Each structure stands twice: as structure tokens, then as C-alpha cells.
Amino acid sequence: MSGIRKEFGSTVALSDFTLEIESGELVCLLGPSGCGKTTALRILAGFEKADSGTVTVGGEDITFVPTPKRQFGMVFQEYSLFPNMTGRENVEFALKLRKAGSAERKDTIDRLLEVTGLTQHADKYPHQMSGGQRQRVALARALASNPRVLLLDEPLSALDAKVRDSLREEIRRVQREIGVTTLFVTHDQHEALAIADRVGVMSHGRLEQIDPPRALYEQPDSAFVAGFVGTVNRIPAQADGDRWRVLNRSVPGTPTVPGATLAAIRPEQIAVDVDAAGDDTVREVVFLGPLTRLTVDHGGTTLIADLLTSEFGGAATGDRVRVRLRDDVDEIVLIEG
Amino acid sequence: MRRRFDTATVIVAVPFLAFVGLFLFVPTIGLAIKAFTPGGSFGFSAMQRALEGTYRTAFINSLALAATSAILGGVIGLLLALSLRSLRRPKWLRSTTDSWSAVAAQLGGIPLAFAFIAAIGTQGIITKLLNQIGFDITDSGFSLSEFWGLVVVYLYFQIPLMFLVMMPAVGGLKNTWSEAASIMGASSGRYWRSVALPLLVPSFLGGLLLLFVNSFAAYATAYVLNPGAQLVPLQIRFLLQGNVITGEQDLAYAIVLWTISLLLASLLLIAILQRRTAKWASA
Amino acid sequence: MGVGMKVLRAIFLILLGLYFFVPLLAMARFAFQSVPVVLLTPEKLLEGWSISGLLEVFGNPEFQRATLISLQLMVLAIVLTLVLLLPLAALVEIRAPQLRTLMTAITLLPWVVPPVALVVGVAATFRNTVPWFLASPYSLVPFYVLWALPFSYRALDAGLRSIGARTLYEAARVMGASTFTIIVRVIIPNMIGAIIAASVLTAALVLGEFAFAALLLKETLPTFMAEFQRSEPRAGMALALAVMLLTALIIWIGVRALRKRGMDLQAAGV
Numbered sequence: 081m082s083g084i085r086k087e088f089g090s091t092v093a094l095s096d097f098t099l100e101i102e103s104g105e106l107v108c109l110l111g112p113s114g115c116g117k118t119t120a121l122r123i124l125a126g127f128e129k130a131d132s133g134t135v136t137v138g139g140e141d142i143t144f145v146p147t148p149k150r151q152f153g154m155v156f157q158e159y160s161l162f163p164n165m166t167g168r169e170n171v172e173f174a175l176k177l178r179k180a181g182s183a184e185r186k187d188t189i190d191r192l193l194e195v196t197g198l199t200q201h202a203d204k205y206p207h208q209m210s211g212g213q214r215q216r217v218a219l220a221r222a223l224a225s226n227p228r229v230l231l232l233d234e235p236l237s238a239l240d241a242k243v244r245d246s247l248r249e250e251i252r253r254v255q256r257e258i259g260v261t262t263l264f265v266t267h268d269q270h271e272a273l274a275i276a277d278r279v280g281v282m283s284h285g286r287l288e289q290i291d292p293p294r295a296l297y298e299q300p301d302s303a304f305v306a307g308f309v310g311t312v313n314r315i316p317a318q319a320d321g322d323r324w325r326v327l328n329r330s331v332p333g334t335p336t337v338p339g340a341t342l343a344a345i346r347p348e349q350i351a352v353d354v355d356a357a358g359d360d361t362v363r364e365v366v367f368l369g370p371l372t373r374l375t376v377d378h379g380g381t382t383l384i385a386d387l388l389t390s391e392f393g394g395a396a397t398g399d400r401v402r403v404r405l406r407d408d409v410d411e412i413v414l415i416e417g
Numbered sequence: 418m419r420r421r422f423d424t425a426t427v428i429v430a431v432p433f434l435a436f437v438g439l440f441l442f443v444p445t446i447g448l449a450i451k452a453f454t455p456g457g458s459f460g461f462s463a464m465q466r467a468l469e470g471t472y473r474t475a476f477i478n479s480l481a482l483a484a485t486s487a488i489l490g491g492v493i494g495l496l497l498a499l500s501l502r503s504l505r506r507p508k509w510l511r512s513t514t515d516s517w518s519a520v521a522a523q524l525g526g527i528p529l530a531f532a533f534i535a536a537i538g539t540q541g542i543i544t545k546l547l548n549q550i551g552f553d554i555t556d557s558g559f560s561l562s563e564f565w566g567l568v569v570v571y572l573y574f575q576i577p578l579m580f581l582v583m584m585p586a587v588g589g590l591k592n593t594w595s596e597a598a599s600i601m602g603a604s605s606g607r608y609w610r611s612v613a614l615p616l617l618v619p620s621f622l623g624g625l626l627l628l629f630v631n632s633f634a635a636y637a638t639a640y641v642l643n644p645g646a647q648l649v650p651l652q653i654r655f656l657l658q659g660n661v662i663t664g665e666q667d668l669a670y671a672i673v674l675w676t677i678s679l680l681l682a683s684l685l686l687i688a689i690l691q692r693r694t695a696k697w698a699s700a
Numbered sequence: 701m702g703v704g705m706k707v708l709r710a711i712f713l714i715l716l717g718l719y720f721f722v723p724l725l726a727m728a729r730f731a732f733q734s735v736p737v738v739l740l741t742p743e744k745l746l747e748g749w750s751i752s753g754l755l756e757v758f759g760n761p762e763f764q765r766a767t768l769i770s771l772q773l774m775v776l777a778i779v780l781t782l783v784l785l786l787p788l789a790a791l792v793e794i795r796a797p798q799l800r801t802l803m804t805a806i807t808l809l810p811w812v813v814p815p816v817a818l819v820v821g822v823a824a825t826f827r828n829t830v831p832w833f834l835a836s837p838y839s840l841v842p843f844y845v846l847w848a849l850p851f852s853y854r855a856l857d858a859g860l861r862s863i864g865a866r867t868l869y870e871a872a873r874v875m876g877a878s879t880f881t882i883i884v885r886v887i888i889p890n891m892i893g894a895i896i897a898a899s900v901l902t903a904a905l906v907l908g909e910f911a912f913a914a915l916l917l918k919e920t921l922p923t924f925m926a927e928f929q930r931s932e933p934r935a936g937m938a939l940a941l942a943v944m945l946l947t948a949l950i951i952w953i954g955v956r957a958l959r960k961r962g963m964d965l966q967a968a969g970v
Contacts (some may be wrong), residue, residue: 444821634814
């Protein structure tokens, strides 16, 4: 997709939006609601017409190709299975539309039902299935027609946490297995970071940054991305030659905007030592299983630190501590002035 | 197995059941007994005669009228619900139609017949207006007291009634279904044929039944437009008012029993059809 | 949706609008303009309008009697409907949901035995055994309640379900309230919308029912209207229009009351 612009009335949903997905790649569009990610997906699907710009798939310009002729597959947020058809019939409907013969249909259905682990529930009607089963059927149905592109519109957001995690893994596995080019839209950063080859962060109709999950997390291009992906502490840093002084250490840093002096420090980059003579005070201790999250008052600003529970010295609310940058942090990102 | 009933529920259920029993079952059963005992002894003669001659005609006419007005009203009511579903712009239109339908669905009877007489009766203003532009309604064979005249009048409450029945079902069609179908490669015609219409069928059948019963039993409108019409409800009136030789009450009982059986049969038929077409909705 | 479809839809909606609106206009003209149709020309369109005919009807003692009877029947039918159905529907929903199917079936039965059929049965059984019962016009009340059942019960049932009556019941039960208190203090105040709907549907039925009353020779508003129009066509038409508007107003009040509570006035839920 390139140079897409879309307005609804006076609101600009997308402006100069360009996204390129490699063949077989899984790209996530991540952003708060109203950022334009769903609009981008719907334009790609052909449900909405872009005001300007072009949509190309495999070198073919499909900007004006109607949805049914695009040969895409899509999984919606919820309630997209046809309630008057069983799981199997839903999948079969997609195959019939592609004019597959009955023998081929049966083979494909059986294979897809097995891949998605649905063989036992295939003859139930959607209202008899759990949310997770429905989304599996929806996935099988979307893949049935051997789509050029698979579109996933918040497919996990209506499910409960446990099902969400397992289905997420499964989508990833099936997507790799089949090798289908995929666009996944979500507002859930954990989901995006866990599943995608590359994650595109959107805000106000623009693509702020698109990078592999780890790069996105460690080298955010902007304050928005730093704040939206993961938790971040904003700590003032002093220029120290070509290095930057943050907390107790001086490290190399990259400003994202000219004149930026606020360092974006992740909670796990902070270490907390119990020290009765320390200047900082523990405000809150939350046990998160493998991690323990401390909220610490550091000279008037509140910092969040995630410590490995196994390494945590055992401070309590009100204890005096000393906050420092972990020794293994060798580079920081500076955001904002 | 013994079922335990809730005492409080029993206390309030008994008066209700007594009420229905006394005012619905007692008269109906009494009538059925009399229909099968013409002249005091058991026999089928009354039941048989009730389906002969003019009474047979009356049943055929009533059936045709009920079926025609139900199907036409049903289709137009459904189309109305569908057109309003995708309509966004005049915002008031949707809510006005909702309210108006609730009103019009109940506006059968005497006043409605009068309204149509004033509009397209022989002295009606529309009749006159059409005459001015060279179209003579009476010459065309149309008359409010004939079959199609009654159909036109009945549609006035049938269409809104179907609209009310279909609106929840039509409103329940999710946009994602048509989008999902379209991305799978289905044309919009295919979507309607394979998904949307099958989903609407159960409600539509229920609506058809409602409309059918409604017009089969309609009395007042037909009475005003054509008191002598060969329709079952009007024939019952003749028999009941003793306008025929004495001893014909048995015939009235038989006609009514046939009517009730017919309506009951259509209720059961629709229930079965609904169950078959809505197997996807039952647990 | 293509342009062609949009045009078709607009034409369809306009034609339907005319179909529903024109007869009412024609009725109003006939009722309030004393110019016979044959003499009506464009110049005379504004002549001879008056509502004197209608006002005269209001003074007619027979009309007043019939109206009074109809209004009494209406109030009695609503009261009887609510007394019989409200506690029962509530208890079935919160205490005995296994009876729901049975109630749905029973309340559908009056459909199968319409007024013009039941009147024959009533004449056959009640006339011989309890002739005094049919002598009074109030004997119509139970039958009107009966025919309103498919609508009134469904309205109440839908109301109970939409307020989540069983959850309310359980919540109040945990706080120690008795079933009686819960129904009177919690359930009923929450389902005023459905109660209005049931009442409105019953009222509309009473104001329109003709066959049963006419065949039992009772003078109600509809039977009076049918008689009166024969002798006084114009005033009769005015009266019919007035009754129609009154019915419409009653139903409209019901629709408003429901919409305020986010519900719709539905036909019998088949």
C-alpha cells in the first residue's frame, strides 16, 4: 500500500500511509483505537475506497479491484461465522466459491480442520462453539481459499486470556506452515510483539515506525512509540561529551529528535539496591511471578523498576533504596526535549 | 418421576389456567361436541355439510384472501425492513416507520374500512382524481368489496405487522457476515442467497403465520366493505343470527370447528417449518 | 448499493408512504368537508370545512353510552390482564423457568380461536347454562383479555428478560428479601415499560374489536360506529377518524414509553 489517504467527513483517518509487506511475512499494525489501523486493513480488503494512493499485491495494482476478486482471506474480531452453517459448512462455503471440486473440497477441509485442531467440533453450529473454536473455524475458512493475503482484524480481542495466548501461538504456527502473507491488526502490544515479524506502530493516521519487535522495543524512533510499546521511565539525562549521564552511569545515546534530553529507560534496565542511606523511597511493591515491580520515588519523580524475583533483595513499602542503571545497559535512546 | 412445583407459582397459575379453561377451552370443547352431535346424536353430517356448496366457496375464498394478503404483506413488509436497514440519511424515517408500524398494525376494523371507502370507494376522492386524468377504477373491474379490494385494504395492517416481525431479524444481520462473504469471493447475490435469506426465513415464516391468521379471522373490515361476501367469518354471522332455517346452528358449530382446526394446523405447520429452517439456532 | 437500487428504493418508500397516508387524508376530507366528491373542483378545495359533525356526535347520548362502555371495558381488561399475568409471568421467569414453553404455547392458543369463532362456542355453552352472564356488556372483558394474551404476555415476558429479572431476584434474595417483596418492590418498578406495552396492546384491541361485540349484540364504540355511519356518513367518518387517532395516540404513548427504556413494541414473538 502506498500513499494512502482516507478521510471520513472532516477526520483524516489515514494520511500518506505506506506499508510494504514481504511475501510470507507477518506484519502487525499496532496502535490505540482510532489510529487508522483498521481503516488501513479495510482499504486493503477493499471494504473502503481510499481517497488517493494505490494498493498493489504481487506487482498487480488492485486499487480498484472489488473485494470478491482480490482473493484474500480474513478473520474478523467476532461473529463473522455464518450462523446458519456448521463449522465444516462455513469452510466449505469458501471452497465452493472458489469452484473447487467436491473431492478437493473434502481433502482441503479435512486438512484445515486438522491443522486448526477442529476435527471434533466441525459439525457444530457457531452458537454451540466456544469463542476460541469459532475463531479457529474462521481461520480455517480464511485459509481455505488459498488466499494471496491473510487479514486478521483483532481476531483475539474477544477471547479470554488463556485462549488468547494459545490461539495466538497457533495462528503463528499455521501462518508459518502455510507461508501466507499476513497483516494482523491489534491494539494489544504483547500480542503484536509476540507474533509479528515486523510491527508497525500507528498514531493519528500515520505509520510512526515499522521494525522487528525487538528493534521497536529497544530503539523506538519517537516518544510515542517508546511510550506505547512497553512501559518506559522518562529520566532527564545530561550531555557528557558524546555520552549521556543517566542516574549513576554515562552511556552512549541516540536522540530521536534534535535536542532531546529525556532518556527512555525500560523498567528492567533499572536496578534497585536496598540501602538505608539511599535517597530513594519504595512506594509500592507488586509481585508479578517471575518479576517483581517496584515503584520508587526518585528525587520527586516516580520510577518503575522490574526486577527478577530471584534477584530481588526484598524491599518493602517505605524502605530506603538506591536506584541505578543496570551495568549491562550499553546504549540508551533519548526522547523529547 | 415426580416434579416439584413451586407453591407460589402454583397459587398464581391456578387462576390463570382456570380463566383460560373457562373462557377458551369450555366454549371450544362445547362447540366441538355440538359439531359432532348434529340434532342431538353423534354423526358427521354437520361437519360434512360445512364443506359443501356455499360454505366450501367461503372456505376457499377465505383461504385465498388470507394467503394472498399474507404473502403480499409479508414480501412488502420484508422489503420495507430491508430498505430501511441500509438507509442512513433521513434519520427520522427509521423511527417514524417503527412507531407508525406499531400503530398501523393495530388499525384494522371499522375505521380502516371507512378510510378506504373515502379514498378509493365509488365516491372516493382518489377514484374521482383518477377519473379526471382518464382512469376509471370501477371500469377496470376493481371494487373494494371484491377480492382484490379486500387485499388492498388488508395490506394496510399486514405490511406494518410483517415489518414489526422482521425488523429484529433484519437488524440482527451483521455487517461482518456480508464482508466475510465478500472477501471469500461471494457476490452480493450469493451472500443473500446463501447467508442472509436463510437467516431470515424462520422469522419470515412466523410472520406469514401471524398475517395469515390475522386476515383469515378479520371480520369488521370485510363486514363494512361487503357484508354479504362469501367469506367464512361472514358466513358464521349469517348462521348465528338465525338468518337461515332453524336447526342450522349445528352447521355454524361445524364451520367454526373447521376454522379452528385450519388455524391450528397452520400454526403447527409453521412451527415444524420453523424448526427445520432454524436448526442452526436450536441448542 | 448501486444508484439504480437507490432510486428503486426511494420510489418504493414513497409509494408505500402514499399508500399509508392518502386514505387518512381522504377520510379527513370526507369527514370535515361538506362538499360531495362529485361537486368537488380545485376551486372548492377550501370550502365547507367544519368539525361540527364530529362535535354533534360527541353530544349524542348513544355515543356517550357506547364510549363509556368501551372505556370501562378497556380499563377492566387492562386490570384483569395485569392481575392474571404479571405475577405469573414474573414467577415463571424467576422461579419456574421450566414452565416457560408451556406458557408460550397456552398464550398462543387464543390466536387459533379468533373472536368470530369463539362467539359461536360461547353462544353454544354459556347461553344455556349461565344466560345472566352474557346479559351484561362486562361479560366481554374476559374474552378481550384472552385475545390480547398473545401480545400482552409476550410484552411482559420480553420485559422480564430485558431487565434480567432472574439476576435481580437472586441479588435481592441474597439481601434477604421475600419473593413477594422482590416482585412488588424490585421487578415491577423495573418493568414499567413492558407493563405499559401490555396495557397499550390490550387497549388497542378493546377499542377495535367488533365481531364479538356485534354478534353478542353489545353496544361498544366499534359497534356504535358501524351503525352510526349508516345514518350519518360524514359524522360517522369523522368519528372513525377520531377513534383511529385516539388508538394511534395510545399506541404511540406506549412506543415512547418503551423507547425511553431502550425497547421496541414488538408483535407477538413468533
